[in-house]
Amino acid sequence: MDAVFNPIDFPSIATALDWEIHDLLPPDNFPYSDGTLVDKVVFSLSKPSDAEEVIMGMKDIGYFKKEKSLNDIFEHLYLTENMSEKRKVITELLEKLVSNNVLELNNGKYLA
Template sequence: MEKRDTYVNNVKNENMDAVFNPIDFPSIASALNWEVHDLLPPDNSPYSDGTLVDKVVFSLINPSDAEEVIVGMKEIGYFNKKKSLKDIFEYLYLTEDMIEKRQVVSDVLEKLTSNSVLKLQNGNYIA
């Protein structure tokens, strides 16, 4: 995971409120030879207070999901600085063998630039 031992130990310590950052889920899943969804609670799993977990799974192979993710990235300020397509693929953990997902993300980026949600400047995307 390329994290300090103290980070992992704090999360593992039951006496601490520390949790893994969701941005680390792909590297955790990879280290365990799992998929990210294996780290999430099952559907209809109760929280400790008895309410149910509302689990929504996004797939970047689905254009509407990919668009929602990219628009969310814009809303949190990801595109406040110019980002290349390579930067975006790395941020989304889309490796070179994920050809279909990369194509969907590329198509969604093209759509968002044509709709003026994002701008394309010298091969870089910016808000």
């Protein structure tokens, strides 16, 4: 069935319910209304490889064409202050991407 809520609101809804975003998605192999199956892929920003895929996707769509602070990135990813593990993974990943010349760091702001 069609989503009742805009997916952009999922992080806020999940937070309000004390859930994870994947809890709002249908279970694996859930039949869609036309009989096809829904493929559910869950990314965790606690997992460095998943976080890297997300950050590289953000780079690919031009997110880093304008300078972004670490707080801008956390806000974009809906990483609140109580999500310290995920924030640490993102911070370490950004440092790695800067050292590998994938992103630049200028005055505390990231740029591609």
